[in-house]
Amino acid sequence: MPRHITIKDVARLAGVSPATVSLALSGDNRVSIKTRQLVKEAADKINYIPNEIGRSLRLQRTETIALIIPNTSQHVFSHPYYSQLLEGITEVLNGYGYNLLLSLNPSEQELSAAYDKVLRNRRADGVIVSSASTKDRNLLRLIESGFPLVYLGKWLHDDVLGVERDDIGGAYAATDHLIRLGRRRIAHFSGPLDHQAGNDRLEGYRKALRDHNIPFDPLLVLEKDFSQEAGYEAAAELVGREIPFDALFAGNDLMAVGAMKLFREKRINIPEDISLVGFDDIELASLIQPALTTIHQPMKEVGIIAAQKLIALLNGQPAEEKQSVVATNLIVRESCGAKKDG
Known part of the structure; x- marks a missing residue:
């Protein structure tokens, strides 16, 4: 697992102090425009996202939840189970007065940009991430930022709430x-x-x-x-x-x-x-x-549970269980050759 990137790494690359980095990334006018740009470029270069962003987002609500579907998203509109997932998520969000921001990203590079937009531009209060590539490091960056999220799939991390199918x-x-x-x-x-x-x-x-x-x-x-x-x-x-x-x-x-x-x-x-x-x-x-x-x-149920977990997290409520597993079951029809009961 790659080393966690800190504010000191940005300061070292930009040639300024960590305090200046903190002020620059928050847009403080005491830091010149030139230095702010220098710090931003350094942060972007090493994919640094400050923990302060995740914490501050809890205080500034957008009433929007982002759903990020990475990598294989070129099939999202042709794959029927995504419509069931969206139905479950929106059913919960509508009940709480939240909007849904949908982000589809066919490549890891574009996914990195999507995460940055959500985090830096504060477009959402929290994120539901559909199962990503096991090689994708963007999700780890999102976790380390302190941003509220729920992951759809198996992700063995102490700080991550998840919903997975069996x-x-x-x-x-x-x-x-x-x-x-x-x-x-x-x-x-x-x-x-x-x-x-x-x-x-x-x-x-x-x-x-x-x-x-x-x-x-x-x-x-x-x-x-x-x-x-x-x-x-x-x-x-x-x-x-x-x-x-x-x-x-x-x-x-x-x-x-x-x-x-x-x-x-x-x-x-x-x-x-x-x-x-x-x-x-x-x-x-x-x-x-x-x-x-x-x-x-039951993809609708997965969507409902994920949205409920994220809303509870945003409201400061403890999760009943960090990782929920939704059961699957066999539906016997004609293509296997089995005789149906009755």
Whole structure:
């Protein structure tokens, strides 16, 4: 983990005293415009955000909450579960008279700029951050600033409130279900493995294989980007390799739908030839043919809990629990080949 950047680092780079840095960053007129600019450039260069900003924001309300969706946000408007997340967040914010500021950032560099805008320009009272890349250091900067935030995902930090889905448990349930149907060569299309959701769903898949004494075969795992196009491409790649498999656990429903399209073109029948399970339980999952067996994750509930946690934090109320885990559950439909009860 990188060393924490302090006001002394800015002072050293700018060639002034720490006291001057503090005055300059607060816009004090006792510091010349030239020196203020020099200090700002030094702070920007080393990505320094003063703790005082986080503390002062508690006293100057904007009545706005920012939702930052980093890195994979190019899919945000095409991914149905984001609408459920937004519905949950806005339902709570409307009840408290808060506005929502939405920030989408497809790259880590643009994400850094988004954090800076929120912090330095005081555009929001607090931030909800959708799960970021595990390699992204911007979130750590936000935490160290003292800015009120809630993280959507697993983030093991003492000062961070979070809400996560049980991705490991959901992936385990999906894979375990396929194994109990008699499938043994189970492929998995993962999401990006530098994101926690992709990692956790792969972990749940591997754990189910271990518990049933089925060897893990890395040739059956393809890392993709959670899009429908990626599911189609991964299925084409897997079929093209001529590696035998009798089931697929797709890391999300959109990838499952893409894979289903490729299988249909190749005259591979679902579920007779390939049992298929997705993850998310988007509306499309119940409408396609065959209807998609999937893992339901209540994204509206995630949004509600996250917004409630942040409002409580802004009001100085202690959190009942720092990290909340929202359960997922298996929804059995036609694509896996299981017989439904009744």
